[in-house]
Structures are given as structure tokens and as C-alpha cells.
Amino acid sequence: MKKAAIALLFTLTLAIAGCGNKAEDADSSKKSADDKTGSESAANTENGEGPLADGVLNVGTNAEFPPFEFVGDDGEPDGFDMALIKAIGEKMGVEVTVENMEFDSLVASIGSKIDVAIAGMTITDERKNMVDFSDEYYEAVQYVIVPADSEIASAADLEGKNIGVQLGTTGDFIVEDIKDATAAQYNKAVDAVNDLRNGRVDAVIIDKNPAQVFGEQFKDEIKLFDGESAEFGFEKEYYAIALPKGDEELAKSVNDALAEIKADGTFDELVKQYIEN
Ligand code: ARG
Numbered sequence: 001m002k003k004a005a006i007a008l009l010f011t012l013t014l015a016i017a018g019c020g021n022k023a024e025d026a027d028s029s030k031k032s033a034d035d036k037t038g039s040e041s042a043a044n045t046e047n048g049e050g051p052l053a054d055g056v057l058n059v060g061t062n063a064e065f066p067p068f069e070f071v072g073d074d075g076e077p078d079g080f081d082m083a084l085i086k087a088i089g090e091k092m093g094v095e096v097t098v099e100n101m102e103f104d105s106l107v108a109s110i111g112s113k114i115d116v117a118i119a120g121m122t123i124t125d126e127r128k129n130m131v132d133f134s135d136e137y138y139e140a141v142q143y144v145i146v147p148a149d150s151e152i153a154s155a156a157d158l159e160g161k162n163i164g165v166q167l168g169t170t171g172d173f174i175v176e177d178i179k180d181a182t183a184a185q186y187n188k189a190v191d192a193v194n195d196l197r198n199g200r201v202d203a204v205i206i207d208k209n210p211a212q213v214f215g216e217q218f219k220d221e222i223k224l225f226d227g228e229s230a231e232f233g234f235e236k237e238y239y240a241i242a243l244p245k246g247d248e249e250l251a252k253s254v255n256d257a258l259a260e261i262k263a264d265g266t267f268d269e270l271v272k273q274y275i276e277n
Pocket residue numbers: 061062063064065069103119120121122123166168169170171207237
């Protein structure tokens with residue numbers, strides 16, 4: 001009796017494992033087929049193909065960038081972008097799952113590990129070679145954070161300095177262009193700021209809103225400069241959702257959902273709740 005039960009359990013386990021494998025195989029063969037057809041293989045949600053065929057939008061982020069994304073008290077990614085993409089998913093009628101990963105891996109993971117990425121990601125020409133972007137949803141600019149007693153007050157003052165950035169971000173790219181400056185690259189923005197407080201870096205270059213969050217958190221120790229000021233002259237940036245290249249149908253449904261969310265007041269509510277609070 002006991003033996004039979006164990007045997008049954010064993011068979012069941014095999015059957016379940018088998019099912020899992022089959023599903024995975026089917027999935028990966030579909031993916032490579034998609035790869036082959038390239039941009040022609042637009043997400044066709046209606047005939048059951050493409051990223052949304054399973055009814056799930058798998059979203060990548062890097063939850064180290066408050067207020068847009070951070071790890072919440074429950075250990076799950078939270079923040080403006082997370083609320084926004086969930087609202088978009090709801091309008092699109094799909095379930096949203098979130099994968100928290102390194103910022104620098106997001107673009108390359110679109111189309112394989114994740115369907116899309118939302119991560120306070122700035123639209124850049126370089127990224128456009130690899131992914132498409134949704135309509136923009138937020139304006140930003142890089143800020144410069146320095147210790148409260150620092151003499152740094154202009155772009156020229158940054159020359160030859162050791163500057164903390166998040167790896168692969170537009171702040172990182174700005175440091176590449178500063179004469180004799182070294183980029184100290186971090187995966188987590190807060191680690192860069194902590195090294196600034198410890199005196200290991202001279203400045204941190206990071207987007208406006210996260211800079212303001214850290215500025216508030218470490219009020220007495222650090223000060224902020226608006227990179228758009230004449231002293232620094234950084235350019236405006238625009239955040240958008242990164243999408244698989246050539247998938248016009250997915251882009252349209254994301255953009256339609258975003259437009260609806262803007263029109264019905266949800267977007268402004270989320271700004272109030274997460275960014276202007
Ligand atoms: N806006 C900058 C960029 O696109 C920084 C974004 C960092 N975002 C994050 N979730 N860590 O490069």
C-alpha cells in the first residue's frame with residue numbers, strides 16, 4: 001500500500017515536471033522563432049502570439065531609484081513606476097509581474113528575460129539602437145550631489161574628480177565626458193551616496209528626483225545642484241518604457257493605456273502619491 005502510494009507520487013511528480021519542461025520547451029522554441037523573424041514578429045496579442053500571449057506582462061526594473069522604484073517594506077518593488085505599469089497593465093487587461101534586476105542589464109534582457117522595462121529610463125539614441133520606447137511619461141535632468149562643505153559648484157569643478165554614479169545610467173555617461181574624471185560605478189544609487197558621505201567619492205551624479213530623496217534623507221550632510229543650471233548645463237531627459245524593437249502592436253497598446261491613464265487623472269494622482277508627497 002505504502003509502496004504503491006510512493007510510486008504514484010513519483011509518477012505524479014514526473015508528470016508535473018514533464019509538463020513544466022514541455023511548457024518551457026514550447027516557450028523557448030517560440031522565442032527563437034520570434035528572433036528569426038525579427039521585427040516582423042510583432043506582438044500579436046489577438047492571434048495568441050507575442051509577449052502578451054500568456055496574459056502576463058513581465059516587467060523588468062531596478063528597484064534602487066526612489067521615488068520611481070524602491071524595495072518596499074514587503075520586499076517587493078514599489079514606487080511611481082511600479083504603480084504606473086500596474087495601472088497600464090490593468091488597462092491592457094494583462095497581469096503584471098516584476099523582475100528586479102541590475103539597471104545595466106535591463107535593455108539587453110528585453111525580449112528574453114523580460115517583455116518591457118520601466119526604470120526611470122531616459123530615452124537615448126544609443127538605447128534606441130536596441131529597443132523602442134513608449135511615449136515619454138516624465139521629464140528629468142541629472143543633479144549633482146556633493147558633501148555639504150564641498151567647494152564643487154560647477155561643471156569645471158568636477159574635472160579630475162572621483163564621481164559616483166549608477167552603472168550604465170545617463171549620469172555615468174556624463175562622467176565619461178568630464179575631463180580626467182573617474183566614474184565610481186555602483187549598482188545601487190544609495191551605495192554611491194553612502195560613499196559620498198564616507199568621503200570615498202567627491203560627488204554623485206544622479207537624476208533629479210532620486211537626488212531630492214537622498215537630499216532629504218541626509219539633509220545635514222549633503223547639498224544638491226540642479227544640473228540644468230548654467231553652472232552645469234546638463235540637458236533635459238525624458239523617461240519612457242523600453243519595449244521590444246519593432247513590436248508596434250505592443251507599443252500601441254502601452255501608449256494607448258498610458259494616454260488613458262493621463263486623461264482620466266490616474267497619472268496625476270500617482271505623481272501626487274509617490275513624487276510630490
Ligand atoms: N535616467 C537614468 C538613465 O536612464 C537613470 C535611471 C536609473 N534607474 C534605475 N531604476 N536605477 O540612465
